[in-house]
Amino acid sequence: MAAGTEVDRAAGVASLSRSAQAGRLFEKPVVLRLLSIGLFAAAWQIAGLIPVSFAFPTFSSTMAAFVRMMADGSLPAAYVSTLQPLVLGVVLATFAGVGIGTLCGLWRPGEWLLIPVFIVLQAAPVAAFIPLVTFIYGIGMTAKTLAVIILALPVIVLNTYKAVRNVNGSLLVMSRSFMGTRWQEVFKIVLPDASPVIFAGLRLGVAAGFVGVVLAELLITPTGIGDLITFARSRADYAGMYATIASVIALSTVTLVALQWIEVRVFRPEKRGG
Amino acid sequence: MRAAVVRNEAVMNEPAADAIVEVRGISKTYGGVEALRDVDLDFPRGKLTSLLGPSGCGKTTLLKIIAGLIDADRGTVAVNGKKVSAPGPERAFVFQDFALLPWATVLRNVAFGLELRGTAKEEREAIARRYVADVGLAGFEDKYPHELSGGMRQRVGLARALCVDADVLLLDEPFSAVDEQNRRKFQEDLIRLRTNQNKTFIFVTHSIEEAVYISDRIVLLSPRPGRVSRIIEPDIDRSGDPDRIHRDKHYLDTVEEIWQGLKQYVE
Numbered sequence: 001m002a003a004g005t006e007v008d009r010a011a012g013v014a015s016l017s018r019s020a021q022a023g024r025l026f027e028k029p030v031v032l033r034l035l036s037i038g039l040f041a042a043a044w045q046i047a048g049l050i051p052v053s054f055a056f057p058t059f060s061s062t063m064a065a066f067v068r069m070m071a072d073g074s075l076p077a078a079y080v081s082t083l084q085p086l087v088l089g090v091v092l093a094t095f096a097g098v099g100i101g102t103l104c105g106l107w108r109p110g111e112w113l114l115i116p117v118f119i120v121l122q123a124a125p126v127a128a129f130i131p132l133v134t135f136i137y138g139i140g141m142t143a144k145t146l147a148v149i150i151l152a153l154p155v156i157v158l159n160t161y162k163a164v165r166n167v168n169g170s171l172l173v174m175s176r177s178f179m180g181t182r183w184q185e186v187f188k189i190v191l192p193d194a195s196p197v198i199f200a201g202l203r204l205g206v207a208a209g210f211v212g213v214v215l216a217e218l219l220i221t222p223t224g225i226g227d228l229i230t231f232a233r234s235r236a237d238y239a240g241m242y243a244t245i246a247s248v249i250a251l252s253t254v255t256l257v258a259l260q261w262i263e264v265r266v267f268r269p270e271k272r273g274g
Numbered sequence: 275m276r277a278a279v280v281r282n283e284a285v286m287n288e289p290a291a292d293a294i295v296e297v298r299g300i301s302k303t304y305g306g307v308e309a310l311r312d313v314d315l316d317f318p319r320g321k322l323t324s325l326l327g328p329s330g331c332g333k334t335t336l337l338k339i340i341a342g343l344i345d346a347d348r349g350t351v352a353v354n355g356k357k358v359s360a361p362g363p364e365r366a367f368v369f370q371d372f373a374l375l376p377w378a379t380v381l382r383n384v385a386f387g388l389e390l391r392g393t394a395k396e397e398r399e400a401i402a403r404r405y406v407a408d409v410g411l412a413g414f415e416d417k418y419p420h421e422l423s424g425g426m427r428q429r430v431g432l433a434r435a436l437c438v439d440a441d442v443l444l445l446d447e448p449f450s451a452v453d454e455q456n457r458r459k460f461q462e463d464l465i466r467l468r469t470n471q472n473k474t475f476i477f478v479t480h481s482i483e484e485a486v487y488i489s490d491r492i493v494l495l496s497p498r499p500g501r502v503s504r505i506i507e508p509d510i511d512r513s514g515d516p517d518r519i520h521r522d523k524h525y526l527d528t529v530e531e532i533w534q535g536l537k538q539y540v541e
Contacts, residue, residue: 170369170371171373173343173373174369175390177343177361177365177366177367178361178366178367178386178387178390178391179361179363179391181390184390188389188390189375192375195377267377268377269377269418270376270377270418270420
């Protein structure tokens, strides 16, 4: 009898592990992501075939337009012009935002002076300032970069500030007990401890930067991606328009994923694979 | 059977032969609550002294004042004859909540005190490896704190404090966040570790059994305001089997005696 139960238990374990294996295939993030993209493409295709609107192309014609625009060089050329203010603006907003946020988190006068400004900026419909930016800085690269910065900066500053303010106090005491200097405290304790929330702010800020640059190109000066969207729409080339929009969304997503990768790699290695 | 050496108030303040830490007239008030009043204490070199008392008796406050992490309202603390008011290299702290860097490996956490002092990476990691092995964590060097149990995390905290080669180790209820089984194992290991390390330990605890089990000297503090009420030197032979101590008649008598003395403060 004892042997019987033993066998039963072994069989139970085996079947359990088999179903666990099948389950694990679905738990694989790559499989799930591909599945979700596939479902999305299928839904898009069906919606385009119905069609929900004459201005709504199918997924396949959008992809075809994407390949065509890549081949004729119009999409790459648009990206060359769009990426300059975008990258410049995002990099500046990142460094300035993390710097200002850290300062405000550590230094009371900075907090009183600057944080209200950024709270107002975050609450305000900042896109409405973009014509104002054009008025002051014209229609060049400066205006577009500034549009990226005004959209990206507040959320980066506020997240960094909150993260720095809520740093784990017992780690600071530990650093002090081992005679850490103020600088060591900031760079070895405060910033690594705050990095998950800072990076959450950076992801939001980068996404806002994409909004900023496209808005600037739609509102200020018809160049780059914004121009391509406007141009395709004016020719009723809806597949081309959607291909451009979809490519911006894809690029933005890839950037955010890359940011997450940097965070885990460089700042929080303990979260790798966990 | 030897009797515990119990000192009363009258003889308490006589200076110890070789005191490494001297506390004189320390008082501290927190927002109207008097945490410590006029505490005079000597901590003999090379001994493990426990600060024992019910919650609210100011034992952790006293430890943090000795560490230089809290400023006293009045009084002085001298270490090796020199007055101190801030953390120094001759003292190292072990925290109740471990205070480990979650993003750093065991090895980097253990070496962190040396990292802050600017010791070169190779050198500090070599030292840290030795102490990781000493506290029984060999093989866990590259793990992160969240992968360890509470007991193992506190071993990291202890190794970090040992690593900076301080004369005095200050331990703030180091086992209170560790489960019972791990705590007993850790206490045994601490007794063993003490024989290899020529260090002075100042140990805060609220557990009478723990204090009697590991201490050379127990300072009983009374609450509100925190004052030294008694000093007890349990005369327990800790060589040989550590399990034997728990059955030692003398150990049990001392625990009972302290409990009778503390009972009045427990509401």
